[in-house]
């Protein structure tokens with residue numbers, strides 16, 4: 018079995034994987050980082066979004082071996098010195114999560130949105146979230162969370 | 173002293189762990205020595221199983237066993253039950269067809285569970301499952317409702333595939349009314365099949381402890397105690413004392429995770445056979461195939477009126493799809509959670525309904541957010557709108573004319589239920605104000621100038637929540653009561669555990685119940701810890717569905733709190749050297765009436781566990797349990813109004829405004845309640861314009877079997893919502909709360925369809941009103957001009 022090495026949440030990790038092992042499986046099973054979720058088998062739901070080399074990626078669309086040498090950040094890696102990332106804070110402030118299952122993908126994805134577009138309109142936020150499905154919130158408060166971070170206001 | 177927390181939009185206690193990746197969902201849990209189960213599902217919709225060849229799978233690497241229905245039957249495990257007996261027009265109970273964890277004889281839908289492969293790894297189990305060879309004698313599948321009663325018989329017990337033919341009301345009485353009515357509005361409706369699609373797929377881990385001869389089952393369940401009860405009492409015969417069910421963090425349920433399913437039942441059986449933990453996590457394709465589906469009715473409704481538009485009587489004829497087997501509550505949904513709501517907000521004096529429930533070769537159908545009540549609200553609010561159109565009346569006027577008025581409560585409907593309280597005009601007025609109803613014609617003109625067709629639509633819905641008063645549902649055929657238990661256990665340091673038999677999977681129970689208990693005892697919410705979802709910790713429970721957690725579960729917690737206060741008064745009397753009748757309790761302080769002598773709840777809690785100087789008869793401890801059985805359903809109601817714009821050249825629909833005004837009685841946490849409305853609206857809008865569970869009518873294959881084919885509402889399909897409240901507190905529970913979980917999902921479909929038909933100036937359009945349908949209608953209209 019091939020061995021794969023990468024930096025995940027600032028730590029160098031490596032592990033044996035099958036050629037068919039997906040990055041999300043490597044993260045969840047090998048690394049036991051279960052904050053990243055699997056909500057579908059057709060790469061539609063976005064529950065699995067992580068950052069690979071600073072960009073949001075659906076980790077179910079990538080083989081673990083493709084991430085060889087990459088820098089990966091998951092939801093767990095956003096917490097610095099016990100403090101949540103402003104996007105995590107905003108999801109809490111705005112009630113942008115209910116069951117929390119889509120949340121890892123939503124948070125990782127919207128952080129990337131603000132990287133490429135620091136001041137998105139409501140329509141741009143909604144458009145960006147095309148690839149992330151939430152069954153609980155109706156998206157209303159997720160949009161508000163992104164707006165909170167973009168505007169720099171805390172709730 | 174604390175500020176009161178009830179009524180405040182407190183941020184949620186559960187968010188810290190869920191936002192940092194520390195949530196614990198079933199698939200996140202690992203057990204030492206665990207094995208993986210993968211199910212072999214039927215690739216065909218209907219066929220007799222001729223043979224199952226396990227050999228190749230058994231020889232595959234890592235495979236520990238391959239099992240079929242015959243193997244489970246040898247252990248005499250019984251059928252998964254349907255717990256609600258619906259009695260048909262002839263006085264016969266519904267056809268209780270068997271539903272085994274692994275089907276031993278015949279495949280009845282695509283996805284039916286025929287065998288299971290257990291292996292050391294998931295990949296090996298999956299590879300093994302591919303190697304199981306099944307031979308069928310294929311039978312003609314029965315797919316659509318229209319063909320159900322003529323098609324091949326699916327169960328020996330159910331001729332014509334009829335589960336029951338049920339009625340409520342008197343046919344003779346309704347016929348007499350229709351003979352003399354001034355006008356009858358008649359409407360045929362499709363209530364489209366939905367796939368619930370909680371974002372977390374179902375999952376289970378079962379572990380057998382041979383030393384204790386007992387089982388632990390981790391399950392993505394909305395009601396762990398009920399699951400334990402069914403597994404013990406109906407399926408396995410294993411005592412309840414030997415089964416522990418744990419439902420940890422659960423990623424959404426919406427009704428679909430209420431039930432006892434074949435997969436977890438099979439895992440439980442396997443855990444002893446393999447004698448190692450057995451885990452199964454469904455993938456999304458399996459969710460589509462084998463989660464319970466929802467709705468799926470064909471209905472004709474007739475509304476009789478006098479010349480002023482006063483409703484005289486309503487007649488409903490529905491064919492409802494049960495799918496291939498009966499899920500746990502399937503029979504009750506299109507009967508007692510549907511036909512009992514047909515009065516809506518109106519004083520219709522006579523109502524008659526006839527419901528035929530039929531089996532088809534499709535996934536079982538059961539409750540999904542709203543469960544029967546969205547179907548009822550859709551039918552009422554659509555036919556009322558069409559009636560207004562036919563009578564040349566304003567849709568607001570026809571509703572107001574027929575509303576049950578505040579002075580009419582309690583109001584006995586002609587369909588069993590008695591509404592305790594409400595003010596439907598108040599919600600309607602507020603919604604009209606918020607949307608600026610009078611300004612609509614100008615907005616329509618302005619849209620027209622931009623080439624858009626703008627429409628406005630409203631719905632005045634009612635629902636029966638706080639499920640449910642046991643005596644009443646017992647008369648309707650329920651096999652269990654729907655009380656709830658609550659326990660408050662103070663610790664010696666003054667912190668408190670709250671235990672509830674309800675289960676939170678997104679609703680924020682840890683916060684809402686924390687607010688209630690913190691206020692009740694004047695302690696910080698941080699000192700209150702909710703325990704739920706574990707049958708070995710929580711005394712008893714009936715779970716979460718039917719907007720019951722707060723109205724029923726919260727009431728049980730309040731009752732337990734009252735008992736704690738009673739007990740605390742005795743301890744305080746001893747501490748303060750006063751008599752118990754002189755002890756008052758307020759804001760966390762026990763004090764002697766008319767003095768400034770007092771002790772805090774914290775001091776009382778400590779003394780409860782340090783009873784060194786207790787007098788005779790005073791019992792240590794501060795830990796009380798209460799069971800609460802509601803006296804009635806609760807009746808949340810409200811008005812939703814939306815405005816849409818349709819581009820006639822493309823059929824593209826935009827929801828440009830949505831106003832939701834709901835009366836949920838007392839609101840504990842408005843932030844959480846608003847979130848519930850938003851989420852319900854998304855699901856209701858999904859049903860109205862996007863979602864549709866479709867099987868190929870010839871082959872019975874599920875065509876909409878993935879997120880690529882089944883249209884889930886995405887962020888850019890939805891607007892932001894405007895939410896308002898009115899409040900008539902529930903009269904019969906200690907919180908005055910009615911429940912808020914399902915309202916959006918109930919109100920949205922008629923609201924949106926009414927707006928769409930208004931925009932297009934047509935009589936009716938069936939759900940889902942997709943862009944293609946809208947475009948065709950608009951095109952034909954333009955062509956006709």
Ligand code: FES
Pocket residue numbers: 054055056057058059060061062063064065066075076077078
């Ligand atoms: S799990 Fe990756 S998109 Fe659904």
Ligand code: FES
Pocket residue numbers: 113114115116117118119120150151152153154371423424678
């Ligand atoms: S919060 Fe439950 S799916 Fe988004």
